[in-house]
Amino acid sequence: MREEFIELSTCLNKLNKNTGWNKYNLCLYKGEERVGYLAFLLSQKDKKASFRGIYVKEKFRRKGFSNLLFQNFFNYCNYCKINNIHTNKQKKPLSILILQNYGFKPINIKESQNVRIGFENDSIYLDFNNKKLETKFFNSTISKTNNYKKIDEFKDINLPYEIKINSGYAL
Numbered sequence: 001m002r003e004e005f006i007e008l009s010t011c012l013n014k015l016n017k018n019t020g021w022n023k024y025n026l027c028l029y030k031g032e033e034r035v036g037y038l039a040f041l042l043s044q045k046d047k048k049a050s051f052r053g054i055y056v057k058e059k060f061r062r063k064g065f066s067n068l069l070f071q072n073f074f075n076y077c078n079y080c081k082i083n084n085i086h087t088n089k090q091k092k093p094l095s096i097l098i099l100q101n102y103g104f105k106p107i108n109i110k111e112s113q114n115v116r117i118g119f120e121n122d123s124i125y126l127d128f129n130n131k132k133l134e135t136k137f138f139n140s141t142i143s144k145t146n147n148y149k150k151i152d153e154f155k156d157i158n159l160p161y162e163i164k165i166n167s168g169y170a171l
Contacts, residue, residue: 021050026073028056028065035060038069042077048084049077051169054095061146062122066098074102086170092142093117093126096163104169112167118159127151127159137165 021041028035036056042049051073056065077085087104090096097117106112116127126148128134137143138150151157 023052026069026076028069030060035065036069038073040073042080042082044080046084047082048086049073049080049082051085051087051099053092054098058145066094070098070102084171087168089166089168091137091140091165093148093163093165094124094146096165096169097161099169100161100163102171104171106164106167107170108168109164112164115163115165116159117161117163118157120157123147123149125149125151125157125159133165 021043026038038054039052113130113133118125
């Protein structure tokens with residue numbers, strides 16, 4: 001049985017002549033089906049890139065496709081000789097964790113909140129220091145797209161990772 005070829009494509013969405021930033025989507029396909037994409041802005045003139053977001057279809061999650069998209073994003077930035085990569089405020093815990101794994105550091109942390117993360121089976125457990133932010137997060141659509149769960153005081157879960165939500169990140 002033959003594995004289907006995974007194809008990556010980068011498409012320019014639009015050029016903003018006022019700011020000099022181009023909007024790109026790095027798309028990942030399996031056959032005709034789009035697995036996911038990574039959106040970013042790029043300024044060739046200023047040699048800067050700005051990560052905007054990442055999306056992987058639910059049936060392809062937890063298979064390394066986010067990492068594949070990030071690796072290709074970094075390769076593309078390297079090819080374009082971009083040495084300044086940053087993000088807008090990040091609210092998705094898994095995106096933040098991936099950014100941190102690639103060496104991104106939080107910036108503008110005045111408004112940020114610490115969140116601890118742990119994994120068990122197919123669930124992602126979150127422990128917020130700020131209960132107001134926790135309530136807001138679990139009422140948002142972000143919490144419903146992945147299998148996020150609140151830490152239950154009766155459940156003993158290892159939470160080895162700590163992130164800052166509502167912070168920008170820079171490499």
